[in-house]
Amino acid sequence: MDLYxxxxxxxxxxxxxxxxxxxxxxTNPSIIAKAGADFHERMAAICxxxxxxxxxxxxxxxxxAMLEEAEPLVEIGEQIVIKLPCTTDGIRxxxxxxxxxxxxxxxxxFQPLQALMAAKAGAFLISPFIGRLDDxxxxxxxxxxxxxxxxxxxxxxxxxLAASIRHPMHLVQxxxxxxxxxxxxxxxxxxxxxxxxxxQGLEKFLADWKKRG
Ligand code: E4P
Numbered sequence: 001m002d003l004y005x006x007x008x009x010x011x012x013x014x015x016x017x018x019x020x021x022x023x024x025x026x027t028n029p030s031i032i033a034k035a036g037a038d039f040h041e042r043m044a045a046i047c048x049x050x051x052x053x054x055x056x057x058x059x060x061x062x063x064x065a066m067l068e069e070a071e072p073l074v075e076i077g078e079q080i081v082i083k084l085p086c087t088t089d090g091i092r093x094x095x096x097x098x099x100x101x102x103x104x105x106x107x108x109x110f111q112p113l114q115a116l117m118a119a120k121a122g123a124f125l126i127s128p129f130i131g132r133l134d135d136x137x138x139x140x141x142x143x144x145x146x147x148x149x150x151x152x153x154x155x156x157x158x159x160x161l162a163a164s165i166r167h168p169m170h171l172v173q174x175x176x177x178x179x180x181x182x183x184x185x186x187x188x189x190x191x192x193x194x195x196x197x198x199x200q201g202l203e204k205f206l207a208d209w210k211k212r213g
Contacts, residue, residue, distance in 0.1 A: 001175045004052070004183035006163070008035040008042050012186040013049045019189070024052035026127075026163070026183040028083070028107065029059055040076065047077035055105045055125070057083035058093075066093040074102055081105045081124060086114040091121050098122030105161065112146040119156035125181065129164035130174075140164070141173050148178050168192055 002023035005016045008031045016022040025046050032039050043056045054077070058069040066089060070082045082097055083105040084090035094104045103124035109115055110133060115126045128147055130140030147160050159180035165171060168191045174182045 001179060002052075002181040003189070004055075004161070004181055005189070006031070006165075006183040006185050008032050008037070008046065009186070010045055010049065013046060016186065016189055017049060021189055022050055022052065024054060024079075024181070024183075025050050026055040026083070026105070026161075028057050040072065043073065043080065044076050047079050050079060052079065053081045053103065053105075053125070054079040055081045055083040055107075057107065061085075061087070061089060063089045063092045063096070066090070067096055070097060070102065083107050083127075086110075086118060091117050094118060094123050095121040098124075107163070109147075110143070112143065112150055115147040115158075115160075116150055116156075119151060119158040123158045125159050125161040127161045127163040127183070130162060130170055131164035131166040133164075134166070141170070141177070144174055144177050144179055 003021050004024035004026050005013055005022060006026045007013060008027045013025060035042055046054050056073045058066045060066045060069045066084060073082060074080050081103045084093050086106050086109045090106060094106055097104050098121060105125040105127055106118035106123045107127040109126055109128045118126045128143045133140035133143060144162055151158060161181040161183055162174040162179040163183050165182055165184045165188055168188060171182055
């Protein structure tokens with residue numbers, strides 16, 4: 001399973017890269033606003049650090065305006081993937097961009113038929129949001145399983161990018177289901193390397209080492 005970092009923080013991106021855990025980066029308008037940087041400049045800086053796919057989300061909501069917004073973004077680097085919402089206009093824009101060879105990531109996916117439409121429109125990635133479904137009392141992981149099954153049943157090549165991941169157990173379940181990619185905040189990457197028995201075991205090894213004759 002590929003691991004993307006869901007962040008526009010350059011320090012976090014460098015840290016994930018140094019761990020060998022940076023297969024790509026995803027951003028969204030909230031993440032860019034939090035970074036407080038110029039959108040295009042920050043996307044360019046991210047492309048300097050990441051060789052894999054880097055998702056840049058449009059804020060336009062209508063087809064033509066989405067394409068206009070996508071144009072300067074794709075010029076930033078060959079890593080750029082245009083992120084579009086799973087709306088009618090977003091799916092149409094996906095179809096237009098895919099037919100020109102531009103890779104897209106269809107975001108805010110909350111049901112399997114949106115994922116089916118995205119695949120038909122030639123999306124490179126589909127982003128089902130696990131945590132936001134869990135937040136309203138639905139099982140977000142069911143959606144990952146449903147999309148995996150639909151894509152496998154018909155051989156769609158769109159990659160399932162599990163998004164809105166809140167904790168390491170989400171990641172374990174995504175890997176077991178067979179999501180192609182998971183995008184995670186940096187704190188989840190940190191959590192992936194932690195186990196209390198590792199810390200206790202190391203402490204004991206070092207204490208025993210000090211006592212050796
Ligand atoms: C994915 O591309 C989104 O940026 C992200 O995973 C959303 O996560 P959130 O629901 O924690 O904001």
